[in-house]
Amino acid sequence: MLIDPVAEKINLGADSSQQVNHVFVFLEIFALEGGIQSYVKDIFRAYLSLGAGYQAEVFLLRDSPNCSNPFEGDSLRPIDGHGLKFYYFKNQSPQMGRITMAGALLKYLLQNRPERVFCGHIKLAALIQTLCQPLGIPYTILTYGKEVWQELPKRERRAIAAANEIWTISRYSRDQACAANGIDPNKVRMLPCAIDGDRFTPGAKLPELVTKYGLTDAKVIMTVARLWSGDIYKGVDVTIRALPKILQVFPEVKYLVIGRGDDQPRLAQLAQDLGVSDRVVFAGFVPTEDLIAHYRLADAYIMPSQEGFGIVYLEAMACGIPVLSGDNDGSADPLQDGKVGWQVPHRNPEAVAAACIEILQGKDPRCDGQWLREQAIANFGQAALQQQLLSLLERGQGTGDR
Structure with a gap:
């Protein structure tokens, strides 16, 4: 029996008539502050700027509906249907939270067949492979830094090997991960961090x-x-x-x-x-x-x-x-x-x-x-990130064995 999320704002059976392009799965984005979280938020800003035809469902293992989420709200889902929709799975029992998310994600994949799933952390890679590979749904693993610079457990190495693509933030991070885990460098694409030039500006010393x-x-x-x-x-x-x-x-x-x-x-x-x-x-x-x-x-x-x-x-x-x-x-x-x-x-x-x-x-x-x-x-800058993200998404369309 598949388990649905318990948070009242989640409805996995909603409006299956809408075309769903992508699914993102992350550990957490809003409960903590850090480099990975800032990077993901920049990706979301770029994704929202892509316009009509791009809609993503975001599954968050350790975030809750009570987290402050600047990307949530009707204004971010215009009438053309594009935008981001969030599902939260934080649970007092980490194991139960993971089981709940896995069941909900499997149900969603079966019902909606997204074009691609993006795995936001290597610790989720084995789960994503288990769910996506039998269904023929392509998946991409997003990496950030030292979490993939050492030899990984066998399950995670298998998940990387089976991924359609791997995204990372720099040439150095790519080279370290490939050397440690036998990854084909040709599978790795660059999506670097971005700077908000409207916020970070020159000025006098206060x-x-x-x-x-x-x-x-x-x-x-x-x-x-x-x-x-x-x-x-x-x-x-x-x-x-x-x-x-x-x-x-x-x-x-x-x-x-x-x-x-x-x-x-x-x-x-x-x-x-x-x-x-x-x-x-x-x-x-x-x-x-x-x-x-x-x-x-x-x-x-x-x-x-x-x-x-x-x-x-x-x-x-x-x-x-x-x-x-x-x-x-x-x-x-x-x-x-x-x-x-x-x-x-x-x-x-x-x-x-x-x-x-x-x-x-x-x-x-x-x-x-x-x-x-x-x-x-x-x-x-944000415009450069938007263009790079668009290029990667367009390049990945139609990949896989579906």
């Missing part, structure tokens, strides 16, 4: 923030990152180690670190041991809506990291701030292989210091804030 962080007359370098002991690859410690050499040339430099986590005490101790604790400002957590004003405090965005992509680099560039990244990760895409920023060995304080000094001197063309903004928006 005096109240300058005063709050003690940045008067300072040259400010900045990092936005989680300060977790498991995320030392973000390179905050490397930047702190680079500070003594930077200060020899720019004694007015201060390093503004935005983020929180259990690694902060170690980083603070490192700054003290190096004699630069008065140059490092730990701002703690900053809400998303306040980040733009904080980016505007920076004279340089410095994060010698190992990223799957690195949306923060685009955010900084859209605000007109020059950027530094690692030289062997997904940041090669937003930095256009060094065309619009500095790429250095990510664990090398000397290289970070030398590049940071170049940025603060401001003579390099890559310091031109207006040009940086134009580059970021032209290649990774």
Whole structure:
């Protein structure tokens, strides 16, 4: 017996006369904030902009109807039928939630036969294969970063091998996943992260923030990152180690670190041991809506990291701030292989210091804030994402054995 969702706003038998193009299945989008969730929301914005003929049903395993969902409402489903419709399956018992969603999804696939199913996380891939493959319904697996960079369990590797396509955010993420799991690179398509150029804009440094962080007359370098002991690859410690050499040339430099986590005490101790604790400002957590004003405090965005992509680099560039990244990760895409920023060995304080000094001197063309903004928006703005998504959807039409 198939189990229907219990939330009153869900009606899986509704209006089967409408053509349903696609189904998306995700772990969660609205209950948490993070890189994956922001990426998915950008995809939804792009999908909604495609217009008539594109309608998707979205199944959410860990979200509930009580989550704040900016995409839900009659205004997003015009009379031509296009838009997004959401089904929620959060349950106090994770196992029961998964069973309920699996039953509801199978019923929906049998009744509506969508053109394609998009699996939004590798942890759902085996379930999607089990439901779609016997019905001949093509499916695409969306990947983000390190969740597919190591060898996966056999069930998930089989699900990837059987997928019609795999979408990922960068060349680096593609290469890591393919090497770890024997994936055919020809099956992988790029759908990179996007920047909202209407939100992230250049502007003056707010005096109240300058005063709050003690940045008067300072040259400010900045990092936005989680300060977790498991995320030392973000390179905050490397930047702190680079500070003594930077200060020899720019004694007015201060390093503004935005983020929180259990690694902060170690980083603070490192700054003290190096004699630069008065140059490092730990701002703690900053809400998303306040980040733009904080980016505007920076004279340089410095994060010698190992990223799957690195949306923060685009955010900084859209605000007109020059950027530094690692030289062997997904940041090669937003930095256009060094065309619009500095790429250095990510664990090398000397290289970070030398590049940071170049940025603060401001003579390099890559310091031109207006040009940086134009580059970021032209290649990774919402319009670019919309075009890339449309191209992928059109390319995938008619795939499979149906």
